Amino acid sequence: MAAVRSICCHCESRCGVLVELDDEGRPAAVTGDPSHPISRGFLCPRGRAAVDYYEDPRRLRVPLRRRGARGEGRWEEISWEAALDEVAAKLLAISEESGPEAVAYLNGTLFAGDGWFGNRLLHKLGSPNCGGAGLMCGGPQFAAGALTFGFASAFPEVVPGLTETVVVWGQHPAASAPMYWALIRQAQRAGAKLVVVDSRPTIESRHADLWLQPRPGTDAALALALVNLVIDEGLVDEDFVGRWARGLDELAARASEYPPERAAELTGVPAARIREAAALYAGRRPAALSSGTPNGQGRNALNLERSLQILIALTGNFERPGGNHLFGPLPEVGSEVTHDAFGEVPPEQRRKRLGADRFRLHGEGVELLSEAATRVWFGIEYPITRRSLGIAHPPSIFEAISSGDPYQVRALLLSHHNAVGAYSGSAAAVRALTDPKLELLVVHDLRLNPTSMLADIVLPAASWMEKPFMWSSGWGNLVATGHRVVAPAGERRSDYEFCRDLGRRLGQEWPDRVEDVYDEWLRPSGRSFAELLDSEQPWLPGTDQRRRHEQLDPSGEPLGFGTPSGQVELSSTVLAQLGYDPLPSYEPRTSQPEPDFPLYLMTGGTRIDATHQDHRQVPSLRARHPDPQLEIDPDLAAAHDIAAGDWVEIETEHGSIRQRATFTPDLGTDRVSAERWWYPERDGPTPSLFGYPEANVNAVTSCNLDACDPAYGALPYRIASCRIRREPDQG
Ligand code: SF4
Structure with missing residues (x-):
């Protein structure tokens, strides 16, 4: 069997893989690439299940346009050209009437290196309102690093x-x-x-x-x-x-x-x-x-x-x-940052970034931090914008859609992002996505889910096996390339193609192929994408920037750190300038367990058989983890007459869900831990929305903006309160 060298994109470890093809050229098996410099042949269960993931019969193949009410589940097929013409016409009209900031974009779990081009699309339109899962992920960590050391x-x-x-x-x-x-x-x-x-x-x-x-x-x-x-x-x-x-x-x-x-x-x-x-x-x-x-x-x-x-x-x-x-940004290879067009958004538009007036690290903060970092990190403009800073705050976008405050968001584009399942207090997301004041909701994704079910237009996305790949995050010690393993099935298009084809309709300039962009990123290294991809070692190590603070600037002085003071800021000048406490502190929990809800409710732990809300649709992984699991200490379970495997009702002040008790010795009798969205196999149309309200812990938590981190806006995921009881009906 022929084998194609690529990169697994089911999580950000980005392991090197060999995808074997059968006689008809279809992916048949995935094994670890022993020559990959970091993963060295390793493959986890998600990677081993990559063929099943690719072959999932529920994956979208053609664009769909809503026919009935939002969430009703009545669709008609539409061509890409017609869909993009319609979307572009609407975005241009909204942009003209209400300003480009009335258009927002959020991305979620990324399935290859082309997942960040949506930011470029929005920035070129003139909207500062793009962002997504980064804020839920390592964002606060990157922000803390930037405040302290001047980069990531x-x-x-x-x-x-x-x-x-x-x-x-x-x-x-x-x-x-x-x-x-x-x-x-x-x-x-x-x-x-x-x-x-x-x-x-x-x-x-x-x-x-x-x-x-x-x-x-x-x-x-x-x-x-x-x-x-x-x-x-x-x-x-x-x-x-x-x-x-x-x-x-x-x-x-x-x-x-x-x-x-x-x-x-x-x-x-x-x-x-x-x-x-x-x-x-x-x-x-x-x-x-x-x-x-x-x-x-x-x-x-x-x-x-x-x-x-x-x-x-x-x-x-x-x-x-x-x-x-x-790790600083790589001077010898470009990245998503190179082409995210962040600097093209006029200052008056940046000031409209949703959430940035309240969580000021996303507004004035990113300008202060970037200016300082640029001095140390090779003059690269805005080197610390992606993922962590300079992004809109998703719950603030939902709030703006629902309330029109500070202005009305009228169109939202989502890429690989099950927003309804992802955010704490996801009722706010449902409310926003079903609000008639949101005139256009476009989703580009692999399959229908609780979020794409609410869309006006759903576009079928190519997965990582279906597109060429260059992993260049803008920092780190490795730039890796991967082959497109197979041509996209049906009418699926990559993130790049979606953004390019929509962007051109909006009057933007986009290179013809993503390979042209990758060539440009690689230009300083003297390599082309094709050359690197086909070489014996299809990756580039980053240069060693160790102890950069000691290197000398042209005047012979040490460069120092990319902070405004040039030093490691134990007390942050940027936080002080923004009106925050410059020192770390501790605020007692805002959600102490109360008599009615006496247990801490922790949410959203990671598992080897599921990346976030994904992979529950893959049979081999589902067999390892057939139901949503509530982690519970056996002593707490005994006090509630709950046996291992019982269905448990988890109730908060916002409602209740059910998950199966999984005994976790030593967890402690004052807390339980519940999972996020489940049930890709349930009915799609509302009110089910693929089981969204049935087992998703985010459906019974809140996303009160007052409970978010005051400077960064990080969400209150793991600090809710609940009570539990064994469900009388164990069916
Ligand atoms: S899902 Fe597993 S195999 Fe794939 S990149 Fe992550 S750790 Fe590697």
Whole structure:
């Protein structure tokens, strides 16, 4: 069988794969590419199921136009040309009448390297209202890194045999980044200690030398206690901090409010364990620290991530081999940032970015941070815009659609984004997407889901096997290319083709093929996309920008950091300028369990058999995980007369859902953890919307803007409250 070399895009690990084709040229099997420099032949269950995923009979093949009411499920087939003509005419009319800001775009889980061209489409139109899942994902972490170090965040570089300590904070790499988890295990076997901080027991906590289990939503207090101990016990790297950082005295004063005993009261983690963690992290160096998606922390998201980035700076683990490393943008290869046309949006339009007046890091903040970063990072304009900053705030978009405040959003484009399932308080998304004031909802996706079901026009998307690929995120240490494995089935088009064909109708200039864009990105490296793709090693390593702050500028002075002060900002000048507290702090939970809803409700954990809300439609993966699962401590279950596998009603002040009890020893009797959207096999039309209100925990949480992080807008995912009961009807 012939095999085509490509890149699995079912999560951001982007493993190298070999896709075997049968005699008819159809994908028959996927194996790991042993020559790939990072994945080295590894393939997780999602990757192994990639053929089933590709072959899913529910995948869309032709464009559809709504015939009945939104969500009614009556469609007519339409040609791409007619669909795009109709969409373009409407967008131009709206843009003319209400300004381009009345058009918004959100993307979700990306299925290849061309997923960010929607931002270019919107920016070229003159709308600042694009964004999406990045805000729900690593956004707060990148924002914290930008505020502290002047670019993204300092990433862990675990080196087995060298790294002495690994800290995994609120992260589940065994499911979300399996290769990183394998590296951590290798480091442990070579003598490294593993510290895990997680409110839930996980595979990682079971392997940990030390597990800290804070109450949900209190992680920021714990992180501040570690900062306090590091300072108090003389564990600060005086040379680095004295030369390169500012704000240590103010930080020390703030952190002193969180001695271990107080942190123990706030978090439930014994003071002795907090001390042990500080000693392991700051006393056994090099130590590598990574964190998951801190969005669940709501108002404390940035507080937590700022404290973690600061810990890296204080302890001498920054830019130390085996510790954490700051990847800057790659000077020798372009990326989505190169072509996102961010700078083409006029300043008066940028000021209209939805959510940016309230969550000011997305407005004036991105301008301040980008200007400073540009000085250090090769003069690249707006190097830190994508994913983390300079994006619109999705719940603010929904709010604007429903209320018309601050202005009416009249058209929304969604790409690979099941918004109805994704956001906490997803009733707000449903309300917005069904509001008649939203005159046009266009979805480009792989299949019908609760969100595309509400669209006016649904366009069939090509999956990663159906398009050429170049993974160049704008930072990191590898640029990788992948072949298109097969021609798109039916009338599916790639993200690039969708954006190009719509953009041209809007009067925009777009290169003919995505390969032309990739050629342009590669030009400084002297390679072409085709040449790189067909070479023995179809990737480029990034240049090593280690310790860039020490490199000299043309006047012979060290470059320093890409922050306004040129230093590591323990106390942030940008946050101060925006009117926020420049230091990390801790706000007590806004959603304390109450007598009526006495349990913490954690939401949205990661699994190896499902990427976010995806993969439930793949039979081999569904067999591993047939029903939505409520993680519950056996002691709590016994108190409610719940047996393993029972259906449990989970009720909040916003409604109730049902999931099956999965016993999770050591979870704690004050909390449960529930999953997101389920049931791709249920009825599509409303009110079912593929089972959206039946089992999706986001359907019974809220997205009150007051509960979001005040500077960044991170969502309050994991800090709701609920009560539970065994369902009387177990059918
Ligand atoms: S889904 Fe699995 S195989 Fe695919 S990129 Fe992610 S870790 Fe690799």
